[in-house]
Amino acid sequence: MVDAQPWAAMFGPSTWPQVVHMLLAAYMVTGFTIASVYAVGMLRGRRERRHRLGLLIPLAFAAALTPVQVGVGDWIANTVADNQPAKLAAMEGEYETTAGAPLSVGGLHYDDELHYALEIPNGLSLLIHHDPDGVVLGLEEIPVDERPPVNVVHLAFDTMVGLGTALLLLSLVFGWTWWRRRRMPESRWFLRAVAVSGVAAVVAMEAGWIVTEVGRQPWVVYGILRTEDAVSPAPGLYLGFYAVVVIYVLLTALTVFVLRRLARSPDTAAPQEVDARPPERDVGEAAVR
Structure with a gap:
């Protein structure tokens, strides 16, 4: 190195x-x-x-x-x-290098072409280059063994x-x-x-x-x-991987359990409001006085 x-x-x-x-x-x-x-x-x-x-x-x-x-x-x-x-x-299923490349929504890529996609004309070129006629490189420029799973x-x-x-x-x-x-x-x-x-x-x-x-x-x-x-060719790495998976599964289960308990817990009763107004006197009592 x-x-x-x-x-x-x-x-x-x-x-x-x-x-x-x-x-x-x-x-x-x-x-x-x-x-x-x-x-x-x-x-x-x-x-x-x-x-x-x-x-x-x-x-x-x-x-x-x-x-x-x-x-x-x-x-x-x-x-x-x-x-x-x-x-x-x-990301866009773009095979050919294109000027004014469309923005593709959905679709499946096979036979070096994106099928069934909804295309927004010039959308990708506008997004990347802020120019509707900008050139976007396609997968054809990339060696086959260096292409990601589209x-x-x-x-x-x-x-x-x-x-x-x-x-x-x-x-x-x-x-x-x-x-x-x-x-x-x-x-x-x-x-x-x-x-x-x-x-x-x-x-x-x-x-x-x-x-x-x-x-x-x-x-x-x-x-x-x-x-x-x-x-890495080091032995035993899978043990650490499995341990991490188990820990995060347990943490996820615990989080879901706590959130469900919070969602189901009865609401604390609101305290009774105290009427600050003076009590009304009985009409008869008021008349006597």
């Missing part, structure tokens, strides 16, 4: 957009997940102040970060286009973007109602949407990690070290 550069490895071109993107995703998952627990409680008729604040505070926090995440996504897309063109081509990356990317867009719409509805009426929406359809937003945020984050990690294949260090060459 010569000329080792650990700082360059830790702070590469993708470091800052990835770090910001992941932190925002983590906060969004936390906010939407907590809000979803209280939304379920409100759907079950619990509308007291504790449940309203339990939904309002984390939802407002997550909703404020969601449009910021969209801007960071644009930052990452440009970074990927500059540094990992094969990943970008797989369908996995493309469908994971569509899942992430689709769920992120749904969360953005939910955030906009919440923000618009709060701005106009100084209160959050309380319709059952809104509460149902909030109730599933936690799961949606988790799935979107995991889909994003699939895009990041699978889209980089077959490289563990892009263009330098292949994954097959980075596998």
Whole structure:
């Protein structure tokens, strides 16, 4: 090994957009997940102040970060286009190098072509280059043995973007109602949407990690070290892997158990309000006096 550069490895071109993107995703998952627990409680008729604040505070926090995440996504897309063109081509199922490349939604990639996709004309070129006629490199420019599995990356990317867009719409509805009426929406359809937003945020984050990690294949260090060459031959590594899986399964089960207990726990009875007005005197007593 010569000329080792650990700082360059830790702070590469993708470091800052990835770090910001992941932190925002983590906060969004936390906010939407907590809000979803209280939304379920409100759907079950619990509308007291504790449940309203339990939904309002984390939802407002997550909703404020969601449009910021969209801007960071644009930052990452440009970074990927500059540094990992094969990943970008797989994300969009783009085989041919194209000027004015469309943005493809859905579809399956086979026979070197994306089938059944909904295409937005010039959308990908506009997203990447901010120019509707910008040139986007296709998979044809990449050696066959250096291409990532296109369908996995493309469908994971569509899942992430689709769920992120749904969360953005939910955030906009919440923000618009709060701005106009100084209160959050309380319709059952809104509460149902909030109730599933936690799961949606988790799935979107995991889909994003699939895009990041699978889209980089077959490289563990892009263009330098292949994954097959980075596998450690040390014995017993699977034991550590299994231990980590067991620990996280237990933590997940415990988290779900606690949240379900919180959702089912009876509400604390509200204290009786004390009437500060003086008691009314009996009419007869007043007449005698």
